[in-house]
Amino acid sequence: MFSFxxxxxxxxxxxxxxxxxxxxxxVAEKLFAEIGFDGTSxxxxxxxxxxxxxxxxxxxxxxxxxxxxxxxxxVADFKMELxxxxxxxxxxxxxxxxxxxxxxxxxxRNRRTHKIINYEYTNTCRQIDFDAYVEQKKDSLxxxxxxxxxxxxxGVFKTDVHTKLLGATVIGTYFQVYNNKPFYKxxxxxxxxxxxxxxxxxxxTQHIQQTIKSLLLNEK
Amino acid sequence: MFSFxxxxxxxxxxxxxxxxxxxxxxVAEKLFAEIGFDGTSxxxxxxxxxxxxxxxxxxxxxxxxxxxxxxxxxVADFKMELxxxxxxxxxxxxxxxxxxxxxxxxxxRNRRTHKIINYEYTNTCRQIDFDAYVEQKKDSLxxxxxxxxxxxxxGVFKTDVHTKLLGATVIGTYFQVYNNKPFYKxxxxxxxxxxxxxxxxxxxTQHIQQTIKSLLLNEK
DNA sequence: TTTAAATTTAAACAAACGTTTAATTTAAAC
DNA sequence: GTTTAAATTAAACGTTTGTTTAAATTTAAA
Numbered sequence: 001m002f003s004f005x006x007x008x009x010x011x012x013x014x015x016x017x018x019x020x021x022x023x024x025x026x027v028a029e030k031l032f033a034e035i036g037f038d039g040t041s042x043x044x045x046x047x048x049x050x051x052x053x054x055x056x057x058x059x060x061x062x063x064x065x066x067x068x069x070x071x072x073x074x075v076a077d078f079k080m081e082l083x084x085x086x087x088x089x090x091x092x093x094x095x096x097x098x099x100x101x102x103x104x105x106x107x108x109r110n111r112r113t114h115k116i117i118n119y120e121y122t123n124t125c126r127q128i129d130f131d132a133y134v135e136q137k138k139d140s141l142x143x144x145x146x147x148x149x150x151x152x153x154x155g156v157f158k159t160d161v162h163t164k165l166l167g168a169t170v171i172g173t174y175f176q177v178y179n180n181k182p183f184y185k186x187x188x189x190x191x192x193x194x195x196x197x198x199x200x201x202x203x204x205t206q207h208i209q210q211t212i213k214s215l216l217l218n219e220k
Numbered sequence: 221m222f223s224f225x226x227x228x229x230x231x232x233x234x235x236x237x238x239x240x241x242x243x244x245x246x247v248a249e250k251l252f253a254e255i256g257f258d259g260t261s262x263x264x265x266x267x268x269x270x271x272x273x274x275x276x277x278x279x280x281x282x283x284x285x286x287x288x289x290x291x292x293x294x295v296a297d298f299k300m301e302l303x304x305x306x307x308x309x310x311x312x313x314x315x316x317x318x319x320x321x322x323x324x325x326x327x328x329r330n331r332r333t334h335k336i337i338n339y340e341y342t343n344t345c346r347q348i349d350f351d352a353y354v355e356q357k358k359d360s361l362x363x364x365x366x367x368x369x370x371x372x373x374x375g376v377f378k379t380d381v382h383t384k385l386l387g388a389t390v391i392g393t394y395f396q397v398y399n400n401k402p403f404y405k406x407x408x409x410x411x412x413x414x415x416x417x418x419x420x421x422x423x424x425t426q427h428i429q430q431t432i433k434s435l436l437l438n439e440k
Numbered sequence: 441t442t443t444a445a446a447t448t449t450a451a452a453c454a455a456a457c458g459t460t461t462a463a464t465t466t467a468a469a470c
Numbered sequence: 471g472t473t474t475a476a477a478t479t480a481a482a483c484g485t486t487t488g489t490t491t492a493a494a495t496t497t498a499a500a
Contacts, residue, residue: 020477035345038258042458052479057459118399119339125255137403162427164407168396169389169431176392177385179338183357187384207382211389214434240447262488272449277489 017073021059024049025070033112037067037120067116068129074113075132078106079139086143092156093217099144100209103170108200111178118175141167148216157216166212173208174200237293241279244269245290253332257287257340287336288349294333295352298326299359306363312376313437319364320429323390328420331398338395361387368436377436386432393428394420 017025027049031040042063046053060066085098107114117133120126144167151157177184181196190196237245247269251260262283266273280286305318327334337353340346364387371377397404401416410416 035343036256036258036339038256039343039345041456043456052477053458054460054480055478058477063458119256121403122399122401123255123259125259134403137400138407141407160430162423162430165393165397165424165427168400168404169393169427172392172394172396173385173389174392176388176395179342180357180388181342183341183354184388187358187361203382204385207385207389210380210382211431211435215431219439261486263486272447273488274450274490275448278447283488 017069020051020055021069022073024051024056024059024066025073028066029070029074029112029116032067032070032116037063037116064127067120070113071117071128071130071132074110075117075136078136079143081106082140082143086147092151092154093213095147096151096213096216097209099147100170100212101205103140103167104174104205104208105201107171107174111175115175115179137167151216158218161215166215169211169215170208173211174204177204237289240271240275241289242293244271244276244279244286245293248286249290249294249332249336252287252290252336257283257336284347287340290333291337291348291350291352294330295337295356298356299363301326302360302363306367312371312374313433315367316371316433316436317429319367320390320432321425323360323387324394324425324428325421327391327394335395335399357387371436378438381435386435389431389435390428393431394424397424 024045028040028045031045031048042056043053045066046056056063056066060069081102082099085095085102088095088098090098117130120128121130121133141164145163148157148161148163148166152159177200185191185196188199190199244265248260248265251265251268262276263273265286266276276283276286280289301322302319305315305322308315308318310318337350340348341350341353361384365383368377368381368383368386372379397420405411405416408416408419410419
């Protein structure tokens with residue numbers, strides 16, 4: 001029943017893309033994340049996506065607009081995911097865990113696009129529209145802040161915390177590991193990409209949950 | 221007396237660069253960090269550094285080797301800084317604060333180069349030698365781990381911690397804020413670059429110290 | 441002052457870049 | 471079967487890329 005609302009509200013906004021366009025978007029996402037926006041040529045994208053070079057201009061207008069399309073395709077509907085967690089009737093501690101877990105899962109799912117954003121957002125020469133991304137960041141931080149404030153009012157959470165920086169610790173810890181994958185694979189003794197992937201979604205997520213809980217909870 | 225050792229031990233390794241070379245390195249660092257390695261042309265570097273384009277090949281061999289030279293120029297001697305903190309006779313809690321503060325200050329000082337590394341390290345197409353960087357990472361994490369283990373043996377630190385991930389939380393939190401500077405400037409009401417800079421070295425550093433202490437210390 | 445090496449320069453190089461063109465094919469509507 | 475618009479193609483466009491060349495200039499030692 002909920003997914004119904006999601007489909008009807010968001011798909012029209014996001015899914016004006018046909019199969020071939022999505023194919024291009026996915027290849028672009030992979031290559032932009034792996035070898036950078038400037039490092040990736042439209043010819044490389046076209047070859048990997050098995051389409052003619054001109055199709056990228058034909059469908060998206062330009063390489064920069066292709067990136068903007070990718071952002072819209074990936075960055076939307078996070079607010080909705082957040083709210084499905086927030087409306088649940090759970091104790092603050094469990095809800096906090098669920099919140100962090102959702103954030104890590106979400107970022108992990110869209111890690112490639114977020115890696116691109118992390119790098120391109122502060123690139124002043126670029127003409128990319130990051131409004132959708134900034135809005136998402138604002139939304140998520142707003143909901144976190146409200147939840148933390150609520151917990152503080154009810155005496156469950158500590159008050160001497162930099163609430164506005166909690167999100168940075170969650171996402172930052174994730175990306176520091178993800179951006180240094182070869183290093184952490186060696187350090188943690190993970191010898192396959194699957195083992196690394198699994199570690200990110202279990203131990204790393206748990207470490208981040210533990211970190212945020214340590215900051216917010218008084219000793220049991 | 222200590223700076224003597226430093227000068228005689230390290231300068232020869234690092235400082236085979238003349239003034240003009242250092243000029244090029246600093247401009248390259250700025251541009252690589254601001255608009256990316258691929259986004260920066262050697263002509264742009266040459267113009268900004270006020271030298272002829274050919275001088276970059278003449279001095280460094282290639283654009284990639286220029287980046288390698290920059291890494292060597294910036295990434296060395298961290299181990300030494302770490303050890304000056306570790307040999308101090310301080311209580312574990314204070315030493316932990318000093319350690320985190322050193323890490324943030326160090327990263328902040330070399331933030332541009334580290335931003336470049338964060339992005340280029342996992343770029344598989346690149347032929348850059350990151351050994352110096354990886355060694356530094358290993359060194360710092362090794363020293364942190366040993367210190368934490370010592371604190372745990374003495375009952376000062378908790379034992380249920382992902383010790384190997386502490387560094388990721390410290391550096392990750394820093395970079396998540398730094399890489400989203402415009403966003404956090406707005407969010408935190410910092411209206412100048414100086415105010416942002418100041419926040420990074422005070423409130424943000426304090427938040428990270430608090431985070432690590434929350435993870436490691438039992439309630440007072 | 442002469443000489444040789446190091447530095448600096450403008451010009452040229454081929455290769456790769458993002459994008460556009462104009463011709464051709466495909467697919468659906470009539 | 472014809473018409474019409476959308477999709478697809480190969481080729482070409484003018485720039486920009488990193489790098490090299492070979493000549494000119496500066497520097498410093500003999």
